[in-house]
Amino acid sequence: MNVQSTASRYSPDFDMPVRGDPITAERYISKEWMDLETKNLWPKVWHLGAVIAEFEEPGDIVRHNFGKESVIMVKQEDGSIKAFYNACPHRGNRLILGEQASVAKITCAYHSWTYDLDGTLTKVQDPDDFEGGSPCGKVHLSELRCDTWGPFVFWCMDDDVAPLHEWLAPFPERLKGYGVDNWVRVLKLSCDADFNWKIIRDNFNESYHLPTIHPELSTFINDGLPDTLFEMYPSGHNAMWMKGHQATTRVDYHTTEVPAPLDDVARAWEIDPAEYNGHTGDLRAAIIEAKRRLGPSRGYTNYENMSDQQLVDYFHCTLFPNLTLTMSPEQLQVLRTEPHPTDPEKCIFQHWCLYPPVEGMKEVVTPIGNEPLEHDAVVRHSVYGDGVSLGFVADQDLSIGTSQQQGLNSRGFKGCILPGQEKRIQRFHELLNDYVAGVEPAGKA
Ligand code: FES
Ligand SMILES: [Fe+2]
Structure with missing residues (x-):
């Protein structure tokens, strides 16, 4: 396993060294690990x-x-x-x-x-x-x-x-432009799930699964490796910037017609998608321009303080150890797993969605459909597998949880083999190792 090499896609200003600690199954299945986390990890974080x-x-x-x-x-x-x-x-x-x-x-x-x-x-x-x-x-x-x-x-x-x-750093600063203080939590969803809490943490610490688990996103989010920027911070948190309003470079969408749903989004911003056929990647810049021009008159006063990148891209903020904030200009998703009270092979998954209070807007498009733009319009707890949606994309992420937990219990599983782009998983587990061992976490500021 070579996770020491620093791929260029890690921002040089925000990279952290890793040691290469083995990531074996014990941490996902053993009660002893769970007890150590209860004692040495959970009291030490916000x-x-x-x-x-x-x-x-x-x-x-x-x-x-x-x-x-x-x-x-x-x-x-x-x-x-x-x-x-x-x-x-x-x-x-x-x-x-x-x-x-x-x-x-x-x-x-x-x-x-x-x-x-x-x-x-x-x-x-x-x-x-x-x-x-x-x-x-x-x-x-x-x-x-x-x-x-x-x-x-x-x-x-x-x-x-x-x-x-201080503990949240650098996110209070990095997220300031979105102006989330008055955003409204419309969805508060949660479920009991049959896997260790870290299974989903690992999932949110990589984008390697996107082409397989979320193929529908490929015409709207560019998950191409050279276009994705990863950042790791001394705080133990990390982030991933993914270009939005642009199809993936893994597939040749860039010299074709503008694919759906990007064409509809273009029209929504008064852009004729046909003008971008053959160079669909340029649409992203046109949407930035249109959002700046038309956004305020449509009630999106919060666009004003956002960077161009924030206006169109997805900023996935993964906070150590168990909190993810996925930012887009019109939606903040909180995605989180928490440990089961007694069983290391179970967890509680939570998904909250918050939206800016745009004047005159009555409804928002959420991961479970259109819902009223009201505080806690939908609050529900379910058992994963009972057919109750936790959100379209979240359902896809959760769908691997149980089978991965089962596979990790196999005598044949010898430990993770990670590509460079999964370095954030490696860093997560090394911090976790240090917390659980009760020693000063490596590189922690
Ligand atoms: S009054 Fe609370 S335990 Fe007795
Ligand atoms: Fe995912």
């Missing part, structure tokens, strides 16, 4: 817990179950959001049992201990029955760090992890 729009009034609560853990985010009287472990300090009962709640106080269902929104215990039964006097005012819910970026709320279990904005 977790996306909610969108800010879910918190309207003080007392609004969003619960985030993660593995065996459960965290509640609570809107405070001053408008800020605090995060607490969802466990009663009395004898450990879970406090909030639903996905969301709206309360004046947080009251435990076991012995009615009652907490203010800031986590302070305010009422207990038989307060004089405690050595040292009533615990009220002295006992607090166990608090975690909580912070926001863009439209999102994050929490973190460890006080030594870098502050959220």
Whole structure:
């Protein structure tokens, strides 16, 4: 395996060395690995817990179950959001049992201990029955760090992890032009799936699967290797820029007629696709020009601060260890896997889609069809394989999960063999190895 060579498609400014650690099946199937991740990985990273729009009034609560853990985010009287472990300090009962709640106080269902929104215990039964006097005012819910970026709320279990904005670097800066702060989460989809959480992480750390798994994208997204730019950052996160509004260079679409659906997109921007027959690659530049000219009058005021690249291309941001933000000018997709509470061969897959609040727009085209441009227009949880869509492209990615998990269990599988373009997978696993081993992650800034 040679993953040491740096292919030119890695931006020289954003490349990271790798060691070539073997990537064997154990990490996908063993309970020991899972336990090490629970102990040494998950407490050390920020977790996306909610969108800010879910918190309207003080007392609004969003619960985030993660593995065996459960965290509640609570809107405070001053408008800020605090995060607490969802466990009663009395004898450990879970406090909030639903996905969301709206309360004046947080009251435990076991012995009615009652907490203010800031986590302070305010009422207990038989307060004089405690050595040292009533615990009220002295006992607090166990608090975690909580912070926001863009439209999102994050929490973190460890006080030594870098502050959220530092931890997210370089994305707050790189994504600024999209102006996502007020984007609306229209889809909140999730499912239980029969594979380890890292199977889909690996999938999002490469574009090698596109021609096989997503052949329909080839007439709209250029997945040709020389045209795709990969970036790896010291933070452990990475990214991939893929040219959009341009067919793949893997197939000769560039000297033919403009293929569908690119022809329709051209017409939508008042461009006659026929003018680009024989040189279809040039359409991308024409669409940039048309979007700049026509976008603001169509309500796309957010185009103004976007670079040309952002106006037409796809920016896949893969944050270590388990969060992907896929950016296009009109859609932000959050794609994520989280571990199952007990089984290393299962996970929870989540897919959120956010859209800019374009004035006058009532509906948006989502990966599951047209939906109202409203907060949480579609919220659903399913079991993968039951025929409920997680989004057209996501369904295709998920379709390999179970069979890959099965193959990884074979005695015949000896470890991954990666081409240069899958270096991001290699880097991911080496960081993971360091976290799990409890040593300083290599190259981590
Ligand atoms: S466990 Fe919560 S009040 Fe007893
Ligand atoms: Fe994919």
